Amino acid sequence: MIDIRDLTLRYPGVTVLEVPELSVAAGSVTYLLGSNGTGKTTLLRCICGIIAPATGTVHVNGAPVRAGHSTPPGLGMHLDHRAFDPRHTARRHLRWIARARGIAPARVEELLRLVDLHEVADRRLGGYSLGMLQRVGIAAALLPEPTTLLLDEPLNGLDIAGIRWMRALLRRLADEGVCVLITSHLLDEAERNADHVVIIGEGRVLADRPLIELLSEEDGSPRRLEDAYLSVTGAATATRAAEGATR
């Protein structure tokens, strides 16, 4: 699971993230939603220990994340489908990551079959389609048999069969107790697959609720996630505008 307390991240002249408290539970699929540039990927990078926050703590699977110290144990991540050497084959890329994390190479073969790339594993990554690269990234994230899994827009580029496969995979992992945190702009997919939804805007958590709650209006009538999302982010925008007007 992921536990964040009092996290702030500032760049000169701007607060990028301000998260007083956020927990992502084990055994669930949590979608992290937000517009472009609102800090979703940056938050994932803080959780991975790639960026050190200015203040606050991040715990993954109970262990504190210390940027520049060690890779959080039990954490798998796929942040960027372009993070590969185009001259390398999928097999070599995954073996490299496995070696770096102290994982036996046999696990690579297992995952190549899982993501259905075993027949093209010796082709160069530079010739892979976006969907195939996403599968390579997902295989890389699953290498350590993660108890916490971070995926940054992994559905981009996947075809219909790939999306269905991903949906089933995430559900199976959550059922096995894995904490899955996934960013996406595909609200229909989130509505179909999420247990929990976190919406962020301008680096702040605007909503952190079970999906089923978000899909209910205050009077109890049902609504789509898209409407809930726009309601939450629209309300935040209106609040900021009002704050600006009173200054």
Next chain:
Amino acid sequence: MTVGAARPDSGGTQLRRALAAEVTRTGGRGFLWLVAVPLAVVLPLVITFGIAVVAERFADSSGTFRVTSVDTDNAVYWVITFTTSIMMVTAAYAHAAQTRGDLRDLGAFLFPRAWTSALARWIFYGAIAAIVSLLLLVLVLVSLPALFPAVYGGVDIGDAAGVRFLWTVPIYAFAACGVGVAAGAAIRTPSAAVAALLFWVYVVENSINLLPNGYTLQAYAPFLNGVAATGQQMAFLPRFGPDGSLLYFCGAAAGLFALSVLAGTFGPRRRREGRG
């Protein structure tokens, strides 16, 4: 699935894994084994034996040219120069390419302590450079007097100069790869790192004596001191004596490595913004 918080990996474990990862990353049909190492072997051999063939021909002829014999201390210059330089710039390119652009986040995740992947690359490329240079030294020092006795008959792997080459050149080559990794860490554009290294080694250090008081500065040139420390015959006296200059070069390599890796670890981040 694994359950529970495992212990974080120590620096030693990360270094060992980084080394294994680099071996895996560069294995098979890649630039290192298809281009860099073959070039580091073939280029000095072609030049050394090309010169030897021509020199021997002139020595055998009764023409107006007179070819002087070559001693051991001038027989392996091209091995020292090219093998070392090629492996050094290969290390620089590899490190710069792996710590920038799209691979930067993945690299920072896999190798959170920046020094572990940098040191692993130094050890890996340094070991290859040392082994390749040692093999080439033996090959050249044994075959030159046998194949070209008129000019290279005085070359002897067992004399003082030959024995000195056998241990100093591999050390020099190993240390040079540390400079390469340091350049790759400091200048994160691979081609720029390579260009800067070559410019320094072949232009700056050799022409700095043209400046006012340049000779004083040149006396401290690390690569010139390193090459001179191997015992190679050259118009440059090692500033700190043969062994001292080798230590000086190794110290300069270690210092540059430490500075560049520390700067990469604690310096301003070059890519701050997230995507979403």
